[in-house]
Amino acid sequence: MALRGQVAQRQRGYGWFLYPGVAVLVLFFFGMFFWNVGISLLKWPGYGPAKWVGFDNFRIIFENKDFWESWSHAAFYVIPFSLLPTAFGLVLAVATYDAFVGRFGSKLVPVARTGFFLPQIVPIAVSGMIWMWMLDGSGGALNSLLDGLGLGSLTQEWLREPDTALLAVSAFMLWLQTGFAYVVFLAGLSRLDPSILEASQLDGANWTQRLRWITGPSLRPEAFVVLLFLTVGALKVFAPVFYLTGGGPYSSTTSPATFAIDSFFGGASVGIGSALVTTLALIIGGMLGITFLIVRLRARVVKRDA
Structure with a gap:
């Protein structure tokens, strides 16, 4: 008991390192949030006097079909921004781990990590300009490549047609976020015992079986974090x-x-x-709150069963 009391007293001292950050968070995040809530109850063009309208602004946006269309796009963006990058990142990380760590040596891992994470490093304004050049309907790199391959019938005005524009943005998001998931999963594989994989290979398990039964299940905590982070990012993209x-x-x-x-x-x-x-903030906050409660309840169930 005395030792536990000393540890608790020592941990309380760490709070002084957290208080400044918490104060800044409360001041600049929650303060600005409630200030924004106050403005949402006003009719105000951004200058001059404001008029109190209560919840009329919320009624207006809920009756606006463009508002619901933007949310339908956000729900669709969960696929290329969260689900597909998580799946591709997992497969690429496991393939990298098997190939470089198992065969060529771990010295090549930083090279692969840097290559896949590069889209996260490049400023998104620069990335957007590059993709706009590639997808330009008149003389863009993609259409020029299709013409060179004799597939001119497949050329499109990729960013000027609604269907192809949505697919183009989805491809951009997939390229952008796969590197993040890849790096997280690759870091999670560092705690995997290589002898387990070697034993599975000796038992005749192929790559797909090892992914399904060994590497995949061992990365569940990382998968949860990646999915949660990227899903929230898709909703507020x-x-x-x-x-x-x-x-x-x-x-x-x-x-x-963008609608806002x-x-x-x-x-x-x-x-x-x-x-x-x-x-938008309330919906995302509600999602995070529900996720936190599910994690806490699951932790209590695991602790009780143990």
Whole structure:
């Protein structure tokens, strides 16, 4: 008991290192959030006097079909922004671990890690410009490649047609986020005992079987973190859409974040834009709260069964 008391007293001293960060978080995050909530209850163009309208701004956005269309796009973006990068990142990380660590040596792992993580390092404005050049309908790299291969019939105005624009943004998101999942999974594989994989290979397990029964299950904590992080990012995605299509054409690629920015600056309605941002923050906060409760309940069940 005395030792436990000494440990608890020592840990309480660490709080002084956390208090400044907590104070900044409360001041700049929660303070700005409640300030934004206050603006969402006003009719205000961003200058001059404001008029109290209560929840009319929320009623307006809920009756706006463009609002629901942006959320349908956000739900779709979960696939290329979260689900597919998680799956591809897992497969690439396991393949890298098997090939480099098992055959060629771990010295090549940093090279592969840097290559796959490069899209996360390059400024997204630069990445968006490169992708716009590649997907340009007149003289873009992709259409030029298709023409060179004799597949000119497949050329498209990739960023000017609603269906192809949505697919182009999805491909951009997949390329952008796979490296993040890859690095997280590769770090998780560092705690895997190589002797287990060697034993499975001696028992005749192929690569798919090892992924299904050994490496895959061992990376469940990392998979949970990656899925949660990227799913939240898909719901509030802004930069990939803004830099590649700006939400067009014909609002076919808008997300809730780009819709809110358009309402702020394009529609000169700060109150409606604040209502959009407040709604987005509450939905994401609710998702995080539910996830936290599920994790806590699962931890209690595991602890009780143990």
